[in-house]
Amino acid sequence: MTGGTTDGGLNAADAPSVSKADVAAALRRGAELEKEIAAAPSRFRVLTGDRPTGRLHLGHYFGTLRGRVELQDRGVDTLVLIADYQVLTDRDVAEHLTERVEDLVLDYLAAGLDPERTTIFAHSAVPALNQLLLPFLSLVSVSELRRNPTVKDEIAHSRQSSVSGLMFTYPVHQAADILFCKADLVPVGQDQLPHLEVTRTVARRFNDRYGQVFPQPDALLSSAPLLLGTDGTKMSKSRGNALTLAATADETAALIKGAKTDADRRITYEPDRRPEVSSLVLLAALCQGRDPVQVAAEIGDGGGAALKRTVTEAVNDHLAPLRARRTELAKDRARIRKVLRAGNEKAGAIAEETLDEVRSAMGTSY
Template sequence: MTTPDTLPAQTQTQTHADVAMAQRRSAELELRIQEAPGRFRVLTGDRPTGRLHLGHYFGTLQGRVRLQDAGVDTYVVVADYQVLTDRDVAQRLTEHVEDLVLDYLAAGIDPERSTIFTHSALPALNQLLLPFLSLVSVAELRRNPTVKDEIAHSRQASVSGLMFTYPVHQAADILFCKANLVPVGQDQLPHLEVTRTVARRFNDRYGQGGPVFPEPDALLSAAPLLLGTDGTKMSKSRGNAIALADTADETARLIKGAKTDAVRRITYDPAGRPEVSSLVLLAALCQDREPEEVAREIGDAGSAALKRTVTEAVNDRLAPLRSRRAQYAEDRAYVRKLVRAGNERANAVAEATLEEVRAAMGTRY
């Protein structure tokens, strides 16, 4: 199966051009957010497949809290239906949903200022999937590089039809609330382009009275890549991640076993020494310092000193977060209550959007 890494050269060139354009556009958007945050609505979220980890924290959670605190209208989807895209069953789903919300609250997502909701609780959102699918061809879905990559790395013997609809389902997530801004990594740009295509085609076909949907912009994350403790991509499913909910002792154990190299002097060289550099970067992020400074400070003390530094930095940074999480975890009824409240708010928005779609399509009987 072809993956994004083996795309034809022409396609790769276009992808690089798209990324460069998205980076320039993101810089412009950041300035506009500072000037008028109330003009933006963000849709972001996660699949509830396990507890969030440090990669999520520095890659997405901090950015969501920043946008929320800036005054951007923020919607956070707990994408429980999308768990089924590459899994036969959704085991322990209720527990995973609650754990995900606990991580959100601990990181600073405020349910009074951000709408936290679950996929499965919004019938109107999911009903949008049907007309949206009519606007996208099977060939376009097959060509989506992110879908190709997901299928290539799927743990199932066969892939369900839901996997192919994944990008269009995400379009429904984004467009139901008419989000005009979506924080994404570079690998998610093809998914967002599907959303923009769906919005444009719907408006062209049915928007005689004016556009129904915005064409949302990508807000590219500037967060650097953190490797897992085994030197590969940090992932919940690979068991190589430090979860936000891990204890200080669990964190120390994971970092102690992290992969490094045989060179004693610690340097920051992401290309030449990726494992060591990822640990240096993690300490720097936790301490709000430059990685080169952290590396110079450790110098010839070696990997053992590096791991001690990282352990202290991570545990110091996560201590208040873990404390908040533990407090929220004592009252799971409150967590369920705030999710229900978010579902009610999001449902009202979804119903209004679906009614507008019915009016535009002429399906109000």
């Protein structure tokens, strides 16, 4: 056992942090896991999800959503959480929540997630999951939460005037999300490694204190490169710079036409020197399944206008089947709610079983 205490107590050495060594270790472990998944995919359970703060965009699609579909298709038991409670971490009010939750389900199904093979469920619909938060909070210290780099960043970018308890305990709530179903794989970006380390710490301390109940989940680091928004900053639902999956072809063309480039007419793929141009080249390459260097070379001296035409055509061609499925699915909102209810019931049964184990381990089964 590493970094813990044998009695399940709090130890500063356990405080989560992210470093090059952490990332390197996660990448090495990820390579091992890929081999194990290929050999026996049904042995693994994945938990992943999104906050329903807006429609999913191409950054989500190439960063996580496409990978979820691949894991599902390989035979991995996949659970996808719609984290509606966590919308409140950095917002005073969760507006239009029902519509946004249903839009997420539409995006999931249109992208290829199959509710017969993937459990899609909402946070607030699984009480037993959220009940795990209470014993888990007893296993971490305030100082450990305060030092968590992801929490510090989220607090810095919060739109609230003060920090809520929900935001402060966000990593422990995520631990409940992951551990309620005993997920052993969690797809994350490098910035989410500290959150996952909190989950591993909670699992280890619970097991040390009460007996073996939870696995310590591994990270599956995403290999997807960062896609910038049309303004040259990180693509984000809240910044109005995102190419959403649900946008029409004309809306997509208009957004790409206004995308930021630079003054150099010759198009090259140089992410460090020309981030905005390179992100557009990469987007076209991802949609076409090609090498971005080759895409840039073909555009050559065509300049920003030719680049944007290439990107527009690539994006709209790639998303056309997905958008057609989404339009058809959107005609039957009752079906969307049925998918969610079925997923909620399945997740609820898993959570109740885990909570029973926790109560038994803690001696609170009355």
